[in-house]
Each structure stands twice: as C-alpha cells, then as structure tokens.
Amino acid sequence: MNALARIFATPQGIVFFVAVLFALVLGLINPAFFTPATLIDLARNGLVTGIFALGVMMVLASGGIDVSHTAIGAFAMYATMKIVLGIDLDLPIIAYFVIAAIIGAGLGLINGVLIGGLGLNTLIVTLGTLSFFRGALLTFLGTTYITSVPREVINFSRTILIRIENAVGQMVSLPASFLVLVAVTIVLAIIMNFTVFGRKVYAIGGSEEAAQRIGIRIRRVKVLIYVIAGAIAGLAGMTHVTLSRMANPFDLVGMELNVIAAVVLGGARITGGHGTVLGTLLGVFVITMINTTLLMAGVPSYWQKFVIGCLIIVGTGLPIVIDRLARHRQRMKRPLEAG
Amino acid sequence: MALNLRKLTAGVALGAALIVGAGAVTHAQDAKHSIVTVVKLSGIAWFNRMEEGVKEYAAETGHDATQVGPASADAALQVQMIEDLIAKKVDAITVVPNSPEALEPVLGKALDAGIKVVGHEASSLQNVTYDVEAFDNAAYGRHLMEALAQAMGGEGEYAVFVGHLTAKTHNEWVDAAIEYQKEKYPNMTLVTDKLESNEQQQTAYQKTKELLRTYPNLKGIQGSAGEDVVGAALAVEEAGLDGKVKIVGTSLVSVAGPYLETGAINMISFWDPAKAGIAMNKVASMAIEGKEITDGMDLGVEGYNAIKLDGKVLYGQAWVDVTTDNMNEYDF
Numbered sequence: 302m303n304a305l306a307r308i309f310a311t312p313q314g315i316v317f318f319v320a321v322l323f324a325l326v327l328g329l330i331n332p333a334f335f336t337p338a339t340l341i342d343l344a345r346n347g348l349v350t351g352i353f354a355l356g357v358m359m360v361l362a363s364g365g366i367d368v369s370h371t372a373i374g375a376f377a378m379y380a381t382m383k384i385v386l387g388i389d390l391d392l393p394i395i396a397y398f399v400i401a402a403i404i405g406a407g408l409g410l411i412n413g414v415l416i417g418g419l420g421l422n423t424l425i426v427t428l429g430t431l432s433f434f435r436g437a438l439l440t441f442l443g444t445t446y447i448t449s450v451p452r453e454v455i456n457f458s459r460t461i462l463i464r465i466e467n468a469v470g471q472m473v474s475l476p477a478s479f480l481v482l483v484a485v486t487i488v489l490a491i492i493m494n495f496t497v498f499g500r501k502v503y504a505i506g507g508s509e510e511a512a513q514r515i516g517i518r519i520r521r522v523k524v525l526i527y528v529i530a531g532a533i534a535g536l537a538g539m540t541h542v543t544l545s546r547m548a549n550p551f552d553l554v555g556m557e558l559n560v561i562a563a564v565v566l567g568g569a570r571i572t573g574g575h576g577t578v579l580g581t582l583l584g585v586f587v588i589t590m591i592n593t594t595l596l597m598a599g600v601p602s603y604w605q606k607f608v609i610g611c612l613i614i615v616g617t618g619l620p621i622v623i624d625r626l627a628r629h630r631q632r633m634k635r636p637l638e639a640g
Numbered sequence: 641m642a643l644n645l646r647k648l649t650a651g652v653a654l655g656a657a658l659i660v661g662a663g664a665v666t667h668a669q670d671a672k673h674s675i676v677t678v679v680k681l682s683g684i685a686w687f688n689r690m691e692e693g694v695k696e697y698a699a700e701t702g703h704d705a706t707q708v709g710p711a712s713a714d715a716a717l718q719v720q721m722i723e724d725l726i727a728k729k730v731d732a733i734t735v736v737p738n739s740p741e742a743l744e745p746v747l748g749k750a751l752d753a754g755i756k757v758v759g760h761e762a763s764s765l766q767n768v769t770y771d772v773e774a775f776d777n778a779a780y781g782r783h784l785m786e787a788l789a790q791a792m793g794g795e796g797e798y799a800v801f802v803g804h805l806t807a808k809t810h811n812e813w814v815d816a817a818i819e820y821q822k823e824k825y826p827n828m829t830l831v832t833d834k835l836e837s838n839e840q841q842q843t844a845y846q847k848t849k850e851l852l853r854t855y856p857n858l859k860g861i862q863g864s865a866g867e868d869v870v871g872a873a874l875a876v877e878e879a880g881l882d883g884k885v886k887i888v889g890t891s892l893v894s895v896a897g898p899y900l901e902t903g904a905i906n907m908i909s910f911w912d913p914a915k916a917g918i919a920m921n922k923v924a925s926m927a928i929e930g931k932e933i934t935d936g937m938d939l940g941v942e943g944y945n946a947i948k949l950d951g952k953v954l955y956g957q958a959w960v961d962v963t964t965d966n967m968n969e970y971d972f
Contacts, residue, residue, distance in 0.1 A: 471853070547895075549867070555840075
C-alpha cells in the first residue's frame with residue numbers, strides 16, 4: 302500500500318477527504334463559499350456541537366455512549382442563570398462557566414454511578430437520564446425564557462476575537478466563546494494522550510475483560526469518565542447562552558444525534574477503543590458544514606434532511622467498508638505468499 | 641411606570657376578589673353559571689394572562705368563572721381534571737387542550753352529562769359545543785405579510801421561516817402570506833423555500849446567516865415560531881445590517897423584547913390570552929343560556945367583534961401587533 306492509500310484507510314483521512322470533496326462541490330455551485338468569512342462562520346456555528354462532541358468522544362472511546370449530554374447542557378445552562386440571577390452578585394464570566402461545569406459534573410456523576418457503580422447499559426441509562434434531567438429542568442426550574450441575562454454575559458457575547466467583512470459587505474465575527482472550545486480541546490487532548498487515565502479509557506473501550514485483568518479499576522474510571530463528560534456538557538450549555546444571549550430551557554435537547562454523528566464521522570467507533578480529539582473536531586467541522594451550507598448550495602428545505610442523512614451514512618459507513626476490504630485483501634494474499 | 645402598572649394590577653385583582661366574594665354570598669341566585677377553564681399548564685406567563693381575563697369576566701358578570709390547569713403540560717392530567725369537573729356538575733368547561741385527540745373521550749362524556757364544552761386552539765376537536773379561535777390562520781398570515789410589505793416598501797427579496805416543515809398552523813400562515821404577496825406585491829420575491837428553524841433560536845440564527853450570505857440583497861424575513869424572529873434579529877445585528885433587513889413574525893414580548901427595543905425586530909404579533917379567555921367564557925355562557933351563535937356576531941370582546949363561524953368553530957380577528965412603542969403593555 303502506498304502512502305496516499307494508507308492515509309485514506311484511516312477514518313480521519315476519509316473524513317478529511319469527504320470534507321474537501323464537499324467543499325469543492327459547494328465552491329463550484331456557489332463561489333462565495335471559498336472565503337475566510339465562511340471558515341469563521343463554520344467555526345462559530347460548530348462551537349456548541351464541538352464542545353459536546355469532545356465529551357461524547359471520550360465516552361465512545363471507553364465503549365459507552367452518552368445521549369444525555371444535551372439535557373445536562375440545558376440543565377446546567379438554565380440552572381446557572383437561575384442561580385446567578387437569584388444571588389444577584391457581580392461575578393466574572395469565568396465563574397459562570399465554573400458553576401455550569403460543576404452542575405454538569407454533578408449530573409454526570411449520576412450517569413457515572415448508574416453505569417460504573419451498578420454496571421447498567423450505557424445507552425439505556427443515558428436515554429433514561431436524558432428524559433430525567435430534561436423533565437427535572439422543566440418541572441422544577443421552569444419553562445420560561447430568560448431574556449434578560451446578566452451584563453457580564455452580554456459583554457462576553459459582544460467580545461470578539463476576529464471580525465472581518467465578507468464578500469458582500471456583511472460583518473462576520475468569531476466570538477470569544479471560541480476560547481472555551483480551544484481550552485476543552487487542549488485539556489482533553491492532554492488527558493487522552495498523555496495521562497494514565499486516558500490510556501485506561503482506551504483500554505476499557507478496547508476490551509473491558511482485558512483491562513480488568515491488567516488491574517484497571519474499571520468502575521472508578523467509568524464514573525470519572527461520565528463526570529468529566531458531564532462537566533464538558535455543562536460548559537457547552539453555558540457557551541450556548543453566550544451565543545444566543547438568552548437561556549431557553551427547551552434548547553439543546555434534540556441535537557444529540559447530530560453530535561454523535563459528528564463524533565462517529567470523526568473516527569470514534571460505537572464499539573469503543575477508538576476516537577481522537579483531532580478526528581472529532583474534523584467530524585464536527587464536516588457536520589456543521591453539511592448542516593449550514595445546503596441552503597447556499599440551493600438544496601430545497603425538504604431535501605436538506607435527506608441529504609444530511611445520506612452524507613452521514615456514507616461518511617460513517619465508508620471507513621468501515623474500506624477497513625473490511627483491506628482485511629479481505631490481506632486474507633486473500635496470505636495463502637498465495639505461503640505457497 | 642412598572643410600579644404604576646403593578647399597583648393597577650393589584651387594584652384590579654383586589655376589585656375582582658371583592659366582587660367574586662360578593663358573588664359568593666349570593667350563590668343561590670339562579671342565573672349564575674359555573675364555568676371552569678382548563679388550561680394546558682398553570683403558572684406560566686401565557687396562562688396567567690388568560691386567568692386575568694377569566695377573572696375579569698367573573699367580576700363583570702358575576703358568574704362563577706375560574707381557571708385550573710395541571711402543573712405540567714400533560715394530557716392525562718387534563719383528563720383527570722375534566723373528570724373531576726364532570727363529577728362536580730359544572731355548567732360549562734372551557735378547555736385549551738395539550739392534545740385534542742387525547743381529550744375527545746372525556747369531553748364526549750362531559751357533553752353527555754349536559755355540560756357545555758368550549759375549546760380553544762383546537763379547531764379539530766369533535767366533542768365540543770363550540771371552539772373559539774383567535775383568528776383564521778390564512779387571514780393572520782396575510783396580516784403578517786401586509787406588515788412585512790409595508791416595512792419593506794412593497795419591494796425586494798424576502799424569506800420565510802416555519803418552526804417545523806410539518807407544523808400545520810405555521811405552514812397555513814406562511815402559505816397564505818406568500819399567496820397574498822404574489823397577488824398584491826409583485827415586486828417582492830421569495831428567495832427560497834420555507835426555512836425550518838426547529839423552533840430553536842440558534843438554528844434560526846444560523847439559517848439567517850446563510851441566507852444573508854447567499855442572498856445579499858435580502859430585505860425581509862417573516863418568522864412563525866416565537867424563536868424565529870429572535871434568531872434572525874441576532875444574525876442581522878451581528879452582520880451589521882440593522883434596519884436594512886426588516887423582521888416581522890409571531891413571537892411574545894417576553895421572548896423578543898430586547899430586539900423589539902433596539903428595533904432589530906420591526907413588529908411581532910400574537911393573540912392576547914386574556915381576551916381569548918373572556919371570549920371562551922362568553923360563548924360558554926351563551927351556550928348555557930341556549931342562545932345561538934351566528935356568523936358575523938359581535939361577542940363584545942376586542943378582536944372578536946365580527947366572528948366568522950365555520951361549523952362549530954368561531955374565528956376572531958384577535959391578533960395584537962406589538963412594536964417598540966407599545967411593548968411595555970404586555971408582560972408575557
């Protein structure tokens with residue numbers, strides 16, 4: 302196999318290839334696509350999905366799945382706003398994120414105890430807690446929109462990292478909330494690649510049995526995984542407030558499949574053991590591009606969902622097909638070489 | 641201003657309480673109807689506002705009109721409440737169902753027991769005496785388009801949002817609006833299909849960003865879900881296009897307030913739940929007294945002065961338009 306073929310054989314390589322191909326087609330249809338402004342728009346639109354996706358990637362790498370992350374995010378975001386408005390104190394914006402992360406971690410702990418402690422199935426547990434957290438939010442915290450968010454949040458929303466004018470004279474800006482994604486990316490990359498804990502996550506995802514035999518305390522690691530994923534979801538929720546400048550308790554829930562699709566597109570496998578930070582970000586980039594540029598390409602509204610579905614199936618299915626083919630070819634080769 | 645308003649409401653509430661109290665003393669009077677309004681959910685701003693209307697009606701007429709609602713928007717809880725009301729033998733039930741289909745059996749039971757039933761936001765209900773709708777969806781859609789056309793000066797490119805492509809009412813509004821535009825404002829052009837916001841502000845925001853990039857000459861946006869206009873306004877504001885893109889749609893002051901204030905949203909419309917509450921109770925009373933409701937009738941409630949009767953369903957023209965000038969009058 303030559304070098305190029307080897308790159309295409311990796312999941313990230315495929316995703317990257319799909320992304321480039323898609324961008325080329327879009328560029329042909331609408332030349333306005335190839336501008337720095339588009340890139341900034343994509344970065345901004347993929348922000349919340351990206352933060353959520355990083356947490357979900359870690360869960361997937363450990364062989365689990367988490368569909369409750371959006372409910373955790375919504376709960377953390379709304380609870381944080383309620384708390385801050387309730388105590389009526391001038392807190393720096395960083396405190397908002399800390400509170401949201403703590404609330405998220407607390408909810409993640411519930412997932413962790415049920416999954417790690419009691420050893421229940423991750424999909425069943427998180428499907429349950431998705432409904433549980435959301436129900437608790439709407440029942441006990443409220444159903445009204447908070448449109449008068451504190452001044453610190455508005456100021457942070459208005460803080461802009463990059464601001465440029467696009468081809469048609471409109472302003473395009475990257476908000477400071479982008480730094481949250483950067484921070485989560487760096488921290489998670491370190492955890493997954495340079496700590497013993499990160500190795501344990503992959504080990505459990507690869508084979509729980511083997512991981513246990515080499516002395517990994519699986520339960521403890523699992524609890525911690527869901528606590529960290531919860532904290533990340535909390536940060537995503539708070540980031541969502543700074544982007545929308547209001548706290549709507551009905552927001553976020555409903556995008557979990559989109560997030561999981563992004564993570565899987567990025568090379569993580571539902572069966573566990575695989576998943577990288579870089580791949581996940583690539584997956585998010587592709588999903589966001591698909592979701593927010595079909596209009597530009599002139600795809601009618603009714604067709605957009607269909608196209609998104611097709612791209613997800615192709616994007617996630619292709620790496621597996623290629624993988625199978627490669628193995629098949631190897632198997633076919635073996636007897637010949639032996640002979 | 642806010643303080644005055646609060647005093648005023650307190651005064652009205654006190655007055656209402658006194659009159660209701662006085663009414664209770666003369667409970668034995670024959671002409672007094674007991675009418676209970678069952679809402680989707682109690683405690684939220686929308687239905688608190690409806691309760692003000694119900695109380696106002698009770699105070700004005702001396703009838704025993706009250707409002708109840710479950711703590712969560714659950715059809716099963718509404719069914720239980722209506723069962724209780726049937727057992728109590730009230731004269732009439734007015735209801736804003738969470739799920740019209742789920743209530744059909746219990747409402748049928750109420751009708752069998754001789755109780756008058758008046759629905760709201762449920763024109764598909766079969767087991768009702770009457771159903772009161774704030775407006776005919778097509779007429780409302782045309783009304784929104786007229787406002788958008790006025791703001792745009794009758795020309796230019798525009799786009800429309802619906803919450804979901806499957807949402808029946810939103811599509812009825814928007815389809816009528818587009819038809820009206822084609823007839824009356826030929827210089828306006830719809831740039832693309834109906835856009836779907838999923839009733840999420842951020843989705844409306846992202847789609848608006850994309851719209852602006854793809855159609856730089858866009859001059860107007862009409863929203864359907866309450867979040868549509870807010871997401872669109874945020875995108876327009878961030879793009880530095882305030883005032884160049886006119887935004888009109890259905891929303892509430894509690895949702896769209898900040899953008900109405902800055903003028904990023906030109907106008908929002910909705911219907912006043914207090915008025916709907918009064919209209920429902922009036923219709924219920926008339927049904928109890930055996931009076932017939934006829935097409936073109938005046939219910940004596942603002943917005944319901946010339947109702948359109950279609951089978952059991954009556955339509956008003958009860959939309960309320962809110963701009964930056966009168967937004968302080970509405971607290972929901």
